[in-house]
Amino acid sequence: MPKIHVLSSTDRQGSNAWKVTNYIDPILSQNAETKLFTLRDYPLKDLHGGKYGDTPDTVKLFNDEFLDADGYMFVIPEYNGGFPGILKVFFDYLPFPEAMEKRPVSLIGEAAGAFGALRPVEQFEQLLKYRKAYIYPERMFIQRVNSTFDPEKGLSNETLQGLLESQLEGFPAFVDQVMQLQN
Ligand SMILES: Cc1cc2nc3c(=O)[nH]c(=O)nc-3n(C[C@H](O)[C@H](O)[C@H](O)COP(=O)(O)O)c2cc1C
Numbered sequence: 001m002p003k004i005h006v007l008s009s010t011d012r013q014g015s016n017a018w019k020v021t022n023y024i025d026p027i028l029s030q031n032a033e034t035k036l037f038t039l040r041d042y043p044l045k046d047l048h049g050g051k052y053g054d055t056p057d058t059v060k061l062f063n064d065e066f067l068d069a070d071g072y073m074f075v076i077p078e079y080n081g082g083f084p085g086i087l088k089v090f091f092d093y094l095p096f097p098e099a100m101e102k103r104p105v106s107l108i109g110e111a112a113g114a115f116g117a118l119r120p121v122e123q124f125e126q127l128l129k130y131r132k133a134y135i136y137p138e139r140m141f142i143q144r145v146n147s148t149f150d151p152e153k154g155l156s157n158e159t160l161q162g163l164l165e166s167q168l169e170g171f172p173a174f175v176d177q178v179m180q181l182q183n
Pocket residue numbers: 010012014015016017018077078079080081082110111112113114115116117145
């Protein structure tokens with residue numbers, strides 16, 4: 001089974017992104033070996049003042065543990081029409097240029113609003129494309145997350161729940177295919 005690391009892409013306490021991350025894990029782990037990460041654990045304080053070119057060991061350790069996988073899934077909330085600032089900091093301190101190169105990546109957005117984090121997911125895709133990742137084409141945008149998502153049961157809309165499960169079942173197979181191409 002491919003190894004897939006999932007990142008809850010905010011450091012907000014009690015975040016929906018972390019709830020979604022925990023909800024999807026049992027479904028994803030039917031076909032993958034998974035490990036969950038949250039940017040709440042990111043050693044942001046060690047970057048105070050800007051440490052570009054001199055990445056602290058704590059940040060290197062977080063990066064190394066996250067990158068040690070065959071594929072990645074990002075769960076991204078919408079903050080002011082974009083993705084959280086800490087996700088950009090995390091991305092800017094990944095090893096350049098190789099961190100995401102030819103790596104399979106899958107994306108889930110969640111937001112209080114009606115667009116379900118379509119904007120931040122597509123903005124983040126631009127960064128991933130620049131860094132030459134292979135983006136899985138099935139994506140989920142969880143709209144009005146506070147009323148449509150239950151941390152135990154998933155999405156209240158059956159069609160959307162089906163699409164979410166399809167993404168979670170399909171992504172491990174995509175990761176396998178990419179690995180075969182590279183061997
Ligand atoms: C700083 C901030 C900015 C936000 N901006 C938006 C926004 O632009 N559009 C939107 O639909 N929701 C916005 N929200 C609501 C969040 O999308 C919603 O609360 C989401 O569940 C937050 O994800 P989190 O719980 O994982 O932090 C914002 C929330 C925060 C904290």
